[in-house]
Amino acid sequence: MDDLPRPLIIEILSRLNDSTDIARCRLASKTLDSLSREVRFINLQCSFERYTKSRSPETNITPFKTIFKKLISNSMIVESVSVGVEKTLRGISFDDIEEESDDLYLTDGNFVSEWLPRVSGALRSISISDFWIQSCWRRSEILSLISSYCHNLLELELRNAWLSVDGLNPMPMLTSLTLEFVRLDDEDLNKVNKCFPSLQVLNLIGVGGLKDPRIHLLHLRTCQWTVSNAPLSLTIVAPSLVKLKLKCGKPKSLVIETPLLSDFHLSLDKASNFVVKEFHNLNSLQLESTDLCSIIQKFQPGRTIKYLNVDTPKWAQALEMTKFSLKGLFDVFPNLSSLTLGPGAWSETEIGFHAGVLEIGNGMEMLKEISVRLVLHDIEITLSFILYVLEKCINLTDCGIAYPP
Template identity: 40%
Template sequence: MDSLPESLLLEILSHLSDSTDVARSRVALKAFNTVFPFLRSINLPCSIKWYENNNNNNNNNITSENVQSYKLVFLDLVSTLKTVETVRIGHPQPMLAFLYCMDPGHEDFYLEDDEFVNKWMPKVSETLKSLSMYGSGFDRDRVSNILPLISKYCHNLVDLYLKYAFMSLENLKPMPMLTRLTLEYTTLNDEDLNKINTCLPNLQVLNLLDPSKVIDPVICLVNLKACHLDVADAFLSTLTLIAPNLITLKVKCSILDAMHIEAPRLSHFHLFIQSLRDTLIVKKFENLKTLVLDSYDLGSVLLKFPVTKTVENLTLMESEKFSKDSKLSLAKVFMVFPNVSSLCVESNAWSELEGQEILDRGNVLKTICAYLTLVDQSLTFSYVASLLDQCVGLSEVSFLIHCDANGCVSERFMSKCMARWPGLMWRWGIFSYYDEYSWITK
């Protein structure tokens, strides 16, 4: 191994994803020491071993027999590498973050600390392109300046991921190079996201996953192409999205009074919402091709949409049993989305559809996939017959039957369907609410 060229040794080290494995390799083979400084990434996950050693040993009495301070190990890596382009540090597991926070001696794991950040970030400021950092978000007594500090030093940062952090956005500076931002389980003192809009003007991908203190988000980003907003446990008044270049949008929230969308290039839209109380204001869906609707009240949410002739692929989902007041029907579906050619209906939504009228607008349908429970086989078959007889343009039908249904019953049901409509291409399989589905015929 010592005779291998340095380029190959560097290639071997580059394939080790964990920096602790890199350190072990340097001990096992001294030849790695020569090329080690030329690595361009640091990935130092804070495992349970760090916590156990920190918890069992006094921080002021660290010896060579103990695991070294997490911060000291990281700082040593930063000072040793010549060029650092990627950094990934912290404790990605929520339980570990909680343990570190509850431990009164957890300072070694409080990575958002200003003093610690100021020790290493200036050294990588010109070369750092990607930063992933898992903070100590359970420590509610501390508000971190991590994002303003990043904006102060990392002028060439392109991709930023922050998780478990209570953050202040005061003194946030412009970051024109940043194109991708993910904030997960963070608290922001930016209720309407004005700071994000102002200081990160060139974002192309924005993921806000369970952010706290975001009340009336206004996302106004000209270059945004993909956005994922998950505030499932929050009650928002309004959501405003103005993004002329947006292609993909996923929104998950509990209850929302109103939603305003200006995204003429939007092609893929996934909306999960318990209830949309008031209105959905859309300037115009000019290019929307794929739509996924997931709601406790599909019938009501559906009618909030304007008539959209561009939607070709539609998925209807209901996470829980439908409301008694919900009146979902394929007649409504085809009225709002008259040109749907591919339709997928999951089990709760299908149960609500059974027995409702179908209009011959379904003639444009080419493929349909449905999740069936076969609680009432005769009712299900009757509705299937009504649907397939009216949708004369169908070419492919896929049924996934719940695993609780008897296997013989499922086979007889499918045999009956295939015999009734032999000209169609058929697929069927099984599914459960907890596991992935599996096809029996392909």
């Protein structure tokens, strides 16, 4: 080992994604102990096994936070920090823990203050996945701390926490933000819009507490937003956005102003006031709704859309059909070259075919690709419908048929 060039050893150590493995290497030799300090990232995750051992009175185990702080203190320069609990710990119930425990409360302001100032100057990326049972009833000031110390931070990910925006300072360098299973209020999201003006990537997954959320970011390019509750209204104003994945249940009002959007994935049940400005650049669209026909009609006829994927949720298939129509689909999207029908959408069209009321129109003649995920109810009807569709697709070059799991 001592004969290897130092840069090569550092490169090998940098390819170990788990900092626990790097810590073990430090015990192997003085050379590894010295060079491991030059690795510029820390990735430490608490496993279910470690958590269980830490709860046993018969096991003497070093506290998780202590190990993390030691890794920080032994590092020369840290550009990326990822610390958290593994997903398996999400199954732990409140009955299984001590109410006041904070050994895995990783967004704790006191804990973060102990390690963040030392490494903040070089940090480019922070990812913290907290232990929800310990963090959900404590409001964390971690955003304020990060904005105070990390002036060069580019990427930030926070999961499983109740976040406060009190004292949050502008972070003009931040370009990527992920908030997953966190608690915020509307005014908190407004401050996020204000303090992170340069965001190009925004992921809001299961963010609770929002009633009338609004995203207004001028430089945003990619957004994934899964709304966990049922807001009264939901607004996205993002003039530079090109890719949007939105899942929002039943908002009473949905306003989307994204003129450069080219890739759009929309999943919702119903929206009584659904306003979509005309998309001049939309190329790929994926729609999932229990009211698929009505949602399609909300779109202005778009000749730019070439790739379309439509479906109704599985549970909706047992309810009243939404009268999904292929003719109505091609009336709105006449220039499709690729069409994917999920099992719900396929079932509705197959029922219309069997009842003799199916209307297709001329749109299918333009298709180059068609893919279906079907549910078999009557094999003879299904085969007849498949043959009927193939006869209509006279320019087809690719066809795929699959059964959903």
